[in-house]
Amino acid sequence: MGHRLSRIFVAAALAVTVTVQAGDQKCNGTARECDQQIRQILGGNRFLGATIEERNPGLFITAVTPDGPAARAGIMVGDRLIACNNKPLTQASSREFKQTLADARTHGKLLLIVGRRGGYKRIIARLEPYTKEQIDKIISAHLSQSHPSSAGAH
Amino acid sequence: MIDTVLSKLRHATQRAGRPDRVSILLPFLLISIGLGVLAWRSYHLSLRTEQGAKKLAMHHADSAASITAIRVDAAARAEMAQAVEEWQQIERRIGDPTFEALSAWIGQHEWIVSAIYVPDFDPASAIYASENAKSAKGEMRLTREFFTVKGSIKYTYDPRRLLARPSVQTAIRQPRPPGNGTGLRIEQTADVALVTGENPGLRKLRDGFAVVTQLAPPLTPFGIRAIVRTSYVGGSGWENQRVMSLWVSLLALVLLGIGAMLALRGIKKESETMKLRGALIANVSHELRTPLSMIRLGAETLKRGKLKEKERHEIEDTILREVLLLSHLVENVLDVARIQNQSTRALAFTPVHPRDLIRNLLTTYESWIRNKGFTCDVQIDDSIGEQMWDRDAVSRALLNLVDNAIKYSGEDKAIEVVLRQDEEHIIIEVKDHGIGIAGNDLTKIFDPYFRAQFSDTQTRRGAGLGLTLVQQIVESHGGKVEVESTAGSGSTFRLLFPRGLAGDPAQIHSFGAPREAF
Numbered sequence: 001m002g003h004r005l006s007r008i009f010v011a012a013a014l015a016v017t018v019t020v021q022a023g024d025q026k027c028n029g030t031a032r033e034c035d036q037q038i039r040q041i042l043g044g045n046r047f048l049g050a051t052i053e054e055r056n057p058g059l060f061i062t063a064v065t066p067d068g069p070a071a072r073a074g075i076m077v078g079d080r081l082i083a084c085n086n087k088p089l090t091q092a093s094s095r096e097f098k099q100t101l102a103d104a105r106t107h108g109k110l111l112l113i114v115g116r117r118g119g120y121k122r123i124i125a126r127l128e129p130y131t132k133e134q135i136d137k138i139i140s141a142h143l144s145q146s147h148p149s150s151a152g153a154h
Numbered sequence: 155m156i157d158t159v160l161s162k163l164r165h166a167t168q169r170a171g172r173p174d175r176v177s178i179l180l181p182f183l184l185i186s187i188g189l190g191v192l193a194w195r196s197y198h199l200s201l202r203t204e205q206g207a208k209k210l211a212m213h214h215a216d217s218a219a220s221i222t223a224i225r226v227d228a229a230a231r232a233e234m235a236q237a238v239e240e241w242q243q244i245e246r247r248i249g250d251p252t253f254e255a256l257s258a259w260i261g262q263h264e265w266i267v268s269a270i271y272v273p274d275f276d277p278a279s280a281i282y283a284s285e286n287a288k289s290a291k292g293e294m295r296l297t298r299e300f301f302t303v304k305g306s307i308k309y310t311y312d313p314r315r316l317l318a319r320p321s322v323q324t325a326i327r328q329p330r331p332p333g334n335g336t337g338l339r340i341e342q343t344a345d346v347a348l349v350t351g352e353n354p355g356l357r358k359l360r361d362g363f364a365v366v367t368q369l370a371p372p373l374t375p376f377g378i379r380a381i382v383r384t385s386y387v388g389g390s391g392w393e394n395q396r397v398m399s400l401w402v403s404l405l406a407l408v409l410l411g412i413g414a415m416l417a418l419r420g421i422k423k424e425s426e427t428m429k430l431r432g433a434l435i436a437n438v439s440h441e442l443r444t445p446l447s448m449i450r451l452g453a454e455t456l457k458r459g460k461l462k463e464k465e466r467h468e469i470e471d472t473i474l475r476e477v478l479l480l481s482h483l484v485e486n487v488l489d490v491a492r493i494q495n496q497s498t499r500a501l502a503f504t505p506v507h508p509r510d511l512i513r514n515l516l517t518t519y520e521s522w523i524r525n526k527g528f529t530c531d532v533q534i535d536d537s538i539g540e541q542m543w544d545r546d547a548v549s550r551a552l553l554n555l556v557d558n559a560i561k562y563s564g565e566d567k568a569i570e571v572v573l574r575q576d577e578e579h580i581i582i583e584v585k586d587h588g589i590g591i592a593g594n595d596l597t598k599i600f601d602p603y604f605r606a607q608f609s610d611t612q613t614r615r616g617a618g619l620g621l622t623l624v625q626q627i628v629e630s631h632g633g634k635v636e637v638e639s640t641a642g643s644g645s646t647f648r649l650l651f652p653r654g655l656a657g658d659p660a661q662i663h664s665f666g667a668p669r670e671a672f
Contacts (some may be wrong), residue, residue, distance in 0.1 A: 038282050041270050041297070041308050051275040051304065063275050098301035134278040138270075142282040145253050 031147050038139050045108035045127035047134075048101060050075055054094050061114075073112075073125035080115035101127065178420055182413025189406035193399040200395035208363075211342060211382040215365040216356065218329045219380035222346050223367040225325040226317070230373060233319055237263050238300050245302050256283040260309075265316040267295065269309035296372050313373055317348060331382070342384050349379045361385060430601075434619075441483050445476035452476075475522060482557070485550065486619045489626075505540040506548070508573055508580060515549050516571065519556070526560050528567045535574045541651065543631060551627045554620040555584040555647050562645070563588035579633070579650040587644040596637060600625045624649070 049068020052059050059081040064071045081089045084100050104110055108127040113120055240262065244255050251271050260266050260283055268284040299308045316322065331342040342362075349366065354377055357364045362383035369376045452473040456466065516523075516530060523530055552571075559569045566587035574581050591599060600621050624647075625635050632652050639645035 034282065034284060037268060037284070037310075038270065041282075041310075042272075042277075042280075046272075047277055048274070049277075051273075054303070065275055094303055095301045098306060102299065102301075130277050137278040138280045138282065141279070146283070 031143055034142060034147070035139055038142065039135060042130050042135055042138070045105050045129055047128050047130050048110070048125065052081065052094055052097060057091060059089055059092060059094060059097055069126055069128045073123050075112070075114065075123060075125065076116065078116070079121075082113040082115050082120060084110060084112050086111070176417050176421070179413045179417040182409050182416075186406040186410040186413070189402050189409070193403035193406065196395045196399035196402065200399070203395070207342070207384050211384050212356065212363045212365075214329070214342075214344060215363045215380045215382040218344060218346055218382070219365040219367040219378050222326055222329075222380065223369055223378040225327075226322055226348070226378060227370045227373070229319075229322040229325040230316055230369075233263075233265075233316060233321055234298065237266065241300075241307060242302055245304070251281060251305075253281050253283060256281050260285050263311075265311050265313075265319065267293075267310045267312055269307055271305055271307050273305040275304070294375070298372070313376065317373070317376060326378070329380070342382055345381045345383075347379050349377050350375055352377050352379060359383070438483070438487060442480070445480040445483075448476045449473050449480075475525075478522070482553070486554070486623055489550075489619075489623050502544050502546070503542045504545060506543040506545050507540055508538055508543075508582070509534050509536060511543075511545060511549060512552065512571060512573055512582070515552055515556075519553070523556070523560065523569075526567070528560055528563070528569055530556075531568065531570045533570070533572045533574070538573065538575050538580060541580060541653075543651070544627075547627045548631070551624040551649065552582060552584070554624050555649075558620055558647075559584055559586035559588065559645075562586065566644075575653065578653055580653055582649040582651075583646060585644065585646045590641040590643055590645050591637070591639040592641045596639065599637070600635070 047068065048070050049065030050061050050070035051063040053062040061070075061075055061077050061079045061081070064075055064077055081092075081097060083089055084097065085104055087100050089097055089100075101110070104127060110125040110127065112123045112125055114123055115121075237259075241259055244259060245251055248255055250273075256269055256271055260269055264285075266285065268282070270280055270282045272280040293312050294314060295310045296313050297308060297310050299306060301307075326346060326348060328346055329344045331344045352366045354366045354368045357366070359381070362381060364379055364381045366377045366379045368374050369378070452469045455461070455469055461469070512532065512534065516532060520530075556569065556571070563569075563586050568587055570583070570585040572581075572583040572585070574583070621635075628635050628649050628651070633650045636648040636650060637645060638648070
């Protein structure tokens with residue numbers, strides 16, 4: 001599993017490099033507009049910090065962001081999602097799980113029941129807003145990609 | 155056709171003594187009721203047609219708007235679903251999404267303005283891309299999110315541009331107008347359009363209905379407006395039922411009015427006749443009784459005998475006079491009755507010298523006139539030739555006039571009888587210096603049984619038939635009667651006979667025939 005993940009990371013890194021090198025993808029807004037837009041889109045409690053995978057049947061945690069909300073709540077790789085906020089997930093797709101996460105955005109509270117090593121575990125997690133560092137990173141990535149002229153100014 | 159109907163009607167109204175005067179109203183009433191029902195039905199039908207057309211227009215507008223809204227919603231949703239599907243294919247193909255892939259995806263869908271892809275595991279490596287085309291000011295922006303296997307995409311889009319997509323536009327189909335071809339006399343047009351910022355619901359227009367249906371969220375600022383207008387074909391012609399019914403009901407009212415008028419006139423005439431009949435019975439019985447009792451008295455005296463020659467002579471004179479009066483009265487009554495029953499008796503037109511006629515008459519009644527203390531001044535134009543007259547009838551007319559002159563004279567007991575001629579007429583005038591006739595009675599004196607009201611009417615004998623007879627006789631000769639009179643200073647009656655009546659058989663009229671036969 002770890003091997004596969006690292007492969008994805010490498011591919012992502014490559015893609016970023018390629019994009020930066022391409023450089024001709026222009027964004028029609030000014031840097032400030034894009035900045036505002038991104039901050040607006042990313043506002044609210046959205047971040048759990050866990051990657052899930054659909055296996056037949058059920059949803060399994062395949063990666064947990066270090067020091068993310070999921071990691072702090074005690075979610076571990078290999079946990080099977082049984083229920084979330086009173087919604088059974090044993091037969092659900094990953095899209096359905098994400099929809100329940102989206103529904104919980106306003107208050108951010110998640111009551112998860114996971115299956116771990118043959119037993120059930122009750123976990124209370126909390127969706128968190130993206131950190132300032134994360135957002136800044138996204139913005140700078142965007143600016144360096146599609147606003148080459150103004151990248152330095154930021 | 156109409157003439158015969160009219161003459162029959164007139165005939166019916168003029169027939170005296172018919173007890174069912176009101177029955178003349180019946181056909182008019184029936185026709186009017188029929189027409190009224192027809193008019194009402196027609197109006198009702200037009201009302202129903204209009205209501206039906208309105209209801210149809212309303213339902214049509216409503217269904218057109220909601221069906222189109224559903225269709226547009228479905229098309230927009232299909233467009234969005236297609237975008238999601240395309241993105242998932244891209245993600246499946248390249249594994250980890252890149253900025254280029256996102257930009258290309260945005261470029262494929264011109265209604266998407268910007269998008270951000272956030273991987274679940276590492277949000278910090280999210281990709282943001284914005285469209286290349288310069289966006290205009292005041293554009294609407296809506297946001298939508300969907301989830302993929304490894305992350306989620308949140309994109310903003312311009313709903314106007316989404317709704318302008320050909321796939322959405324084809325969903326706005328113009329419906330067929332509802333009313334045409336249904337056999338109703340209406341023309342309806344339907345119009346469906348995409349609108350912004352209009353309140354949903356039914357709105358009444360001057361000539362139709364507009365229905366606005368909101369699109370489903372998130373496109374609620376937009377709505378589908380369907381307008382159905384109704385107009386009537388042939389606004390003011392005969393084919394317009396409402397105009398028709400108005401005219402028909404007017405016709406019914408007019409017919410009813412005519413019927414009521416005829417019936418009223420009949421009733422009035424009848425009541426007048428009844429009144430006059432009562433007067434006649436009273437008058438005539440009085441008139442008959444007086445001479446009869448005089449004759450009886452005279453006859454009884456004669457039978458008792460032992461009378462002086464002079465007394466006997468006086469009694470004989472009295473009897474003769476009263477018999478004359480009586481026969482005169484009876485003739486008048488019978489003639490007038492004959493006129494009123496319209497039994498026809500041909501006048502016997504013979505060549506008559508008016509001069510001789512007048513002289514003979516006055517000679518016959520000279521003693522009677524003189525007995526009453528009257529003097530008779532006669533002026534005769536000798537140049538007048540023979541006329542084709544009914545001798546007896548004209549004599550009776552003249553006698554009636556002389557009788558009237560004597561009856562209605564006061565102190566001045568002078569009568570003038572003049573025979574003269576002018577361009578067109580042979581004229582016989584009878585003039586007295588008596589009590590005259592009041593102005594408002596002048597028109598009525600020729601009516602049967604009419605007697606002018608004087609303080610002493612009852613002392614003057616008569617049945618009120620004399621002048622009626624005079625007029626009938628003169629008119630059956632093709633002439634007319636004129637009268638000039640002032641109350642208190644005498645009257646002049648003038649009989650105008652047309653000249654040249656001599657020898658023309660076509661001019662021979664039947665006595666007492668209905669007037670319209672002339």
